[in-house]
Each structure stands twice: as structure tokens, then as C-alpha cells.
Amino acid sequence: MPTFSAYATPILLLLASNVFMTFAWYGHLKYKASPLWIVIFASWGIAFFEYCLQVPANRLGHAVYSAPQLKGIQEILTLLVFAGFSIWYLGEQIKWNHVAGFALIIVAAFLIFLE
Known part of the structure; x- marks a missing residue:
């Protein structure tokens, strides 16, 4: 049985x-x-660190999550961040329609976890 860390580490990464993204x-x-x-090169430099975290997150996470589940987690975190x-x-400002749209995307991402 996977440990709590096996589930939590990919999410934290x-x-x-x-x-960074x-x-x-x-x-x-x-x-x-x-x-x-200059903006493009700066963005590439920042994105390098994003990849240094994203790739291990998906590699480690795939031991306990499916690829669609990892993508769903990614989308939820992206919206929150x-x-x-x-x-x-x-x-x-985040307006009511932004919140409503984000909430619908989060609901869609959670549907991926239904078995």
C-alpha cells in the first residue's frame, strides 16, 4: 500500500x-x-525550474495516480495558483464569473477521479 508521502509529494511538487509556471x-x-x-528569455529561464519540478512530480505521481488524474490535479493547482x-x-480582481468558470473546471477535474 502506498504511503501518504507517495500521494502528497507529487501534489507538492x-x-x-x-x-514557477x-x-x-x-x-x-x-x-x-x-x-x-528579454521577456521570452526570462520566461524560459523561469520555466526551466518549473520543468525541474513538473517532470519528477509526474514521474513519482504516476506510481499512485493515472496520467489523467495527474493532469486533473495539475489543472486544479494551476487555477488556485x-x-x-x-x-x-x-x-x-477575480470576479464572480471567473470564480464560477474556475469552479466548473475544478468540478470537471474531480470527475476524473470517479471510478
Whole structure:
């Protein structure tokens, strides 16, 4: 029987990778005056660390989760990290329709776990 760690470690790695991914994909929105080529290279540099966490998360996680379940976990974490990032870093509001849309995506991701 797998340990708690076998289930939790991939989720924690996916969470951390999502923080890097969110900064790589959206962090540059605060620096609109920066040349696009600099933003691209900076994003690639940040994304490297995302991959360093994402790949082991999926490798370890596949021992206890199916690939669709890992993707579902990834999507839920992406939405949660993005919502916090949008509010905290970008200073943007999350509106009711964003919450409703995110909630529907989360429900869809949870359906993957039904057997």
C-alpha cells in the first residue's frame, strides 16, 4: 500500500512547479515596457525550474495516480495558483464569473477521479 508521502509529494511538487509556471507565463505582464525578446528569455529561464519540478512530480505521481488524474490535479493547482497570483502580484480582481468558470473546471477535474 502506498504511503501518504507517495500521494502528497507529487501534489507538492506540482504546486511548486505551478508557481514557477505562473511567473514564467504571466509575470512579465507587470513589465510591459521590457523588450519582448528579454521577456521570452526570462520566461524560459523561469520555466526551466518549473520543468525541474513538473517532470519528477509526474514521474513519482504516476506510481499512485493515472496520467489523467495527474493532469486533473495539475489543472486544479494551476487555477488556485493563478487566482492568488492574479490578485497578489498583478493586482487584478477575480470576479464572480471567473470564480464560477474556475469552479466548473475544478468540478470537471474531480470527475476524473470517479471510478
